[in-house]
Amino acid sequence: MFKLNLKIALRNLWRNLGITAINIGGLAIALAAFILVAMYFTFETSFDQTNPNYENIYVVGRIEPDFKTNYTSPPLAKVIKQNFPEVENAGITKINRSWELAIKNGKKAIFTKNILQADYNAAKILDINPIGGLIKPSGDVERLTYLNVENIKTLFPDKKDNKPEMVSYGSASSGITGTIAGAIINNEHSNFSFDGVSIGNEIGKGETYGYNNYNTFIQVKPGTDVANLQEKITNLYRAELLKGETDLKTINEIKGVSIFLDPLANQHLKPKAGNDTPYKILISLSVLGFLILVIACINFTNLSIAQATKRAKEVGIKKVMGAYRLQLTTQFLTEIFIQCLVATVMAMVFAESALPYFNNLFQVNLTLWHADNNLFWQLPLVLCLITIIAGIYPALVLSGFKPALVLKGNFSTSKQSSWLRNGLLVFQFSIAVIFIIGLFIINSQLKYMRSEDLGFTANQVVYVKNISYFNDPAKFKTIREKLLKIPGVKSATVATDVPDGSGNGANGYTFEGQQKSLDFVDVDFDYFETLNIKLKDGRFFSPKFSTDTANAAVINESAVAKYGMKNPIGKTIRGCETDYKIVGIAKDFKAQGFESTILPTIYTIKNPCGNAKTQIMLKIEESKMADALAALKAKWSQINPKDGEDFRYEFLDDLYGKLFKKQEQLQSAFFAAALLTIFIAILGLFAFAKYITNGRIKEIAVRKILGASDIQIFKLINSSFFMMVLAANVISWPVAYILTKKWLETFAYRIDLPVLPFISSALITILLTVLTVSIQAKKAVKANPVDALKYE
Amino acid sequence: MIELKNIEKYYSSKGIKHYVLRHVTTTIKQGEFVSIMGPSGAGKSTLLNILGMLEEPTYGTYEFMEEDVTRLNERKRIELYRNHIGFVFQAYHLIDEMTVYENIEAPLLYKKVGGAERASRIADLLDRFNMVAKKDLFPNQLSGGQQQLVGIARALAAQPSIILADEPTGNLQSAQAEEIMQLFQKLNKEDGITIIQVTHSEKNAQYGSRILNIADGVVKDDITLTAV
Numbered sequence A: 001m002f003k004l005n006l007k008i009a010l011r012n013l014w015r016n017l018g019i020t021a022i023n024i025g026g027l028a029i030a031l032a033a034f035i036l037v038a039m040y041f042t043f044e045t046s047f048d049q050t051n052p053n054y055e056n057i058y059v060v061g062r063i064e065p066d067f068k069t070n071y072t073s074p075p076l077a078k079v080i081k082q083n084f085p086e087v088e089n090a091g092i093t094k095i096n097r098s099w100e101l102a103i104k105n106g107k108k109a110i111f112t113k114n115i116l117q118a119d120y121n122a123a124k125i126l127d128i129n130p131i132g133g134l135i136k137p138s139g140d141v142e143r144l145t146y147l148n149v150e151n152i153k154t155l156f157p158d159k160k161d162n163k164p165e166m167v168s169y170g171s172a173s174s175g176i177t178g179t180i181a182g183a184i185i186n187n188e189h190s191n192f193s194f195d196g197v198s199i200g201n202e203i204g205k206g207e208t209y210g211y212n213n214y215n216t217f218i219q220v221k222p223g224t225d226v227a228n229l230q231e232k233i234t235n236l237y238r239a240e241l242l243k244g245e246t247d248l249k250t251i252n253e254i255k256g257v258s259i260f261l262d263p264l265a266n267q268h269l270k271p272k273a274g275n276d277t278p279y280k281i282l283i284s285l286s287v288l289g290f291l292i293l294v295i296a297c298i299n300f301t302n303l304s305i306a307q308a309t310k311r312a313k314e315v316g317i318k319k320v321m322g323a324y325r326l327q328l329t330t331q332f333l334t335e336i337f338i339q340c341l342v343a344t345v346m347a348m349v350f351a352e353s354a355l356p357y358f359n360n361l362f363q364v365n366l367t368l369w370h371a372d373n374n375l376f377w378q379l380p381l382v383l384c385l386i387t388i389i390a391g392i393y394p395a396l397v398l399s400g401f402k403p404a405l406v407l408k409g410n411f412s413t414s415k416q417s418s419w420l421r422n423g424l425l426v427f428q429f430s431i432a433v434i435f436i437i438g439l440f441i442i443n444s445q446l447k448y449m450r451s452e453d454l455g456f457t458a459n460q461v462v463y464v465k466n467i468s469y470f471n472d473p474a475k476f477k478t479i480r481e482k483l484l485k486i487p488g489v490k491s492a493t494v495a496t497d498v499p500d501g502s503g504n505g506a507n508g509y510t511f512e513g514q515q516k517s518l519d520f521v522d523v524d525f526d527y528f529e530t531l532n533i534k535l536k537d538g539r540f541f542s543p544k545f546s547t548d549t550a551n552a553a554v555i556n557e558s559a560v561a562k563y564g565m566k567n568p569i570g571k572t573i574r575g576c577e578t579d580y581k582i583v584g585i586a587k588d589f590k591a592q593g594f595e596s597t598i599l600p601t602i603y604t605i606k607n608p609c610g611n612a613k614t615q616i617m618l619k620i621e622e623s624k625m626a627d628a629l630a631a632l633k634a635k636w637s638q639i640n641p642k643d644g645e646d647f648r649y650e651f652l653d654d655l656y657g658k659l660f661k662k663q664e665q666l667q668s669a670f671f672a673a674a675l676l677t678i679f680i681a682i683l684g685l686f687a688f689a690k691y692i693t694n695g696r697i698k699e700i701a702v703r704k705i706l707g708a709s710d711i712q713i714f715k716l717i718n719s720s721f722f723m724m725v726l727a728a729n730v731i732s733w734p735v736a737y738i739l740t741k742k743w744l745e746t747f748a749y750r751i752d753l754p755v756l757p758f759i760s761s762a763l764i765t766i767l768l769t770v771l772t773v774s775i776q777a778k779k780a781v782k783a784n785p786v787d788a789l790k791y792e
Numbered sequence B: 001m002i003e004l005k006n007i008e009k010y011y012s013s014k015g016i017k018h019y020v021l022r023h024v025t026t027t028i029k030q031g032e033f034v035s036i037m038g039p040s041g042a043g044k045s046t047l048l049n050i051l052g053m054l055e056e057p058t059y060g061t062y063e064f065m066e067e068d069v070t071r072l073n074e075r076k077r078i079e080l081y082r083n084h085i086g087f088v089f090q091a092y093h094l095i096d097e098m099t100v101y102e103n104i105e106a107p108l109l110y111k112k113v114g115g116a117e118r119a120s121r122i123a124d125l126l127d128r129f130n131m132v133a134k135k136d137l138f139p140n141q142l143s144g145g146q147q148q149l150v151g152i153a154r155a156l157a158a159q160p161s162i163i164l165a166d167e168p169t170g171n172l173q174s175a176q177a178e179e180i181m182q183l184f185q186k187l188n189k190e191d192g193i194t195i196i197q198v199t200h201s202e203k204n205a206q207y208g209s210r211i212l213n214i215a216d217g218v219v220k221d222d223i224t225l226t227a228v
């Protein structure tokens, strides 16, 4: 029986070869997209999953009245472990990403950006395993430093063993040396990806609860009530902070502080302290992938419906010959399954060829062919799923036809199932319309972000990486003089932060009795000039005023607004035990990108509570850029001897452009999705229209004989499709409106929702539909009516 | 073999019952060749469909081989199709994607007849109907009469005890029709197969042993023909 059914299925497919190819091809493309998305999804959701204690590890974070953070202080981990038996282990880590450290072996050098410092407990919790195993450092001072295998290869190319090696740190003249204990394999697929690790028995010893520069991790016993533990830790933390505290105001503040526990599993995509854009993008991507697949499956269903009249007769005959319904269901499902199987194989090929582009876009390194790829169980599952989705109509409806009805002679299913068929078509086009509208709106917003005035100019600004401190302006003065001598360098400055979207420090400042929190950036002369930031009122810093290096402050418009200041120039703002005189107001500029509002910020040259000023920025004339960079490279060790001989830089506009990366990924994903859905839906429509017009050839012939013109017949065939596309547009507009509005609301600076995308999507879909249907209709119209009527 | 008692069938539309069959009570014995006749719309096809269990009567009892089949489950009914009933249709209803051979083979596959047995039965039927040369052709490559022969061959393949035929010659020219009727007569006489056919033709009815005349859903006449 199976063999015969297979034969019939193949004959059926062969007879409708064009349509079959379109259907399978469309499904293969959709499946390829789905495969990529599924792989990406698995990758993104399985960070750190190789850790044997994955399920039981939590990050301990703080909730302050106006923010959440993962930064905690060293004593916390210790008291947690002492007090709660359900906590198996607790440890801390620290990472400093703000500067690059050169590590050298003779002439060979590497620049490490993130050396993870961890205490022994944290290393155990986070499954940090150097080659040769994790060794407990001896005593309090020993630090065991391990470098990535790649780094070790660069420094010691001939090294075969895993013995410790001596290296020097910083510039060749610094004379600082140290021991590298060995190599470690860096897991890129982890939240703790590093150039190297440095493990001590205890780190941050002696630092108290004020030193919130560490991350605390705990590993709980399986089955622990985490909500309860979180509450207990909060109480413990408050009790610890309150020890010896007498000031009523501080006591009240401490009562507003609490602790949260965030599972390790959340860290990569949706940390409690941080944004969940990656998670949202991942979810949207998954939805896109799934919808594309559904749309391709609908093509199958629709074609089955179109062929139903014919297949129904087959069902009737087979039933009176003694076929069980189940046998027919199996037969239909097998037919669809074979097609889906072919599509799956093709999809693997497509996915493989699209993978390099995908990896490039999402900056991952996914591969199809590795043994533990989840696809090997996901794909068969998906294959069954799409077989069911695509085959549900023939399997459930067709197989259920009553022989008495279908064998009567003039039986036709078109009336009964047209609502379903049309409904599915409308659904496909609705999705396509939503994607098109979404694409247009994402495009407009990104265009706006690229062209909108940022309030500062990142173009031609070179950001120089540097490890020496320039908190004292006098120290930077000599460097600046040397820098300005290089032809093309127009200005030079140093600051704690560059406007690349990364966060600044924040502190409390008092103005006319009101205390509020302001972001602070410690700068040097020429900071505003280098970045071409506009002045609103007053003046920027200048060496002409000797007090500028002591207590002058520039604030931005948002800061003025936050305090509700009136004529603030010359007035005093107090913070960090210093009375600052406000000398100027800078126009707001988008240092944080477009997603968050511009933060109220204070700029000072001197800030006792500030951070290290290490970020050098140079404004260089475009035409002399290459020469200037070459000169800087050649002379760097003379210009800035403390940093060493290696000149490392980035263009600020590149750095700022990274802020758009996620949104650009979304744009590309939407572009691909919109293109694919439209393509697949049109393929389906093409096949469908072909079938419908074939079925109507006789009717068309009769009409022509009755005197209908070609145009009238084109209209006749197109009209129902036209109405369906129109309906699809009307249905999807509100959905697209809500979705795009929600997306736009994630931006603090955004375009108004435009009308044009809605109209364009309608025009595009209608045009494509009319075109597709007309190509099919043409054959019917051109056919000689006599030929058409001769048969039957 | 067949016992109908008080069979009624109606379609209700807008609350009004439209009777198609009323008080049909009759018995058909093994080996009979019955022709159902009557004007168009009289309910002949409906009656045949009820006999073939394709439709259910709205009232009355129907016993097929001493078994009440009015409320038979699908599985049991299909068992009857496989083992006892063969259908022949006016529109032939062959499966277009199957060759002559495969069309005849299909019911045997459902009946799970072994391969060798299948081949010999089909060869036998092809031989008997003079279709050996045409066995690999598709239905659309055959004439109407030839298609109907395949239809009958298919009905016979499962070796049924009864054949139900709704206007089996309706689409055929009289010469071809005569051929089919002779075949039916032969099957009835030589193989003892019970045959119930719906026909409009007085001439075709003469091949049978009994005529049921129906008008407005009621059996008007029940004539037994004496062998010529």
Ligand SMILES: Nc1ncnc2c1ncn2[C@@H]1O[C@H](COP(=O)(O)OP(=O)(O)OP(=O)(O)O)[C@@H](O)[C@H]1O
Residues within 6 Å of the ligand: B011, B020, B039, B040, B041, B042, B043, B044, B045, B046, B047
């Ligand atoms: N599904 C249905 N709904 C309502 N009425 C029906 C339905 N099927 C059949 N009928 C009615 O039942 C009556 C009998 O139909 P049937 O097909 O049995 O007639 P027939 O005797 O076979 O006629 P013909 O010789 O033209 O084939 C007709 O009047 C028809 O309109």
Ligand SMILES: [Mg+2]
Residues within 6 Å of the ligand: B044, B045, B046
């Ligand atoms: Mg009839």
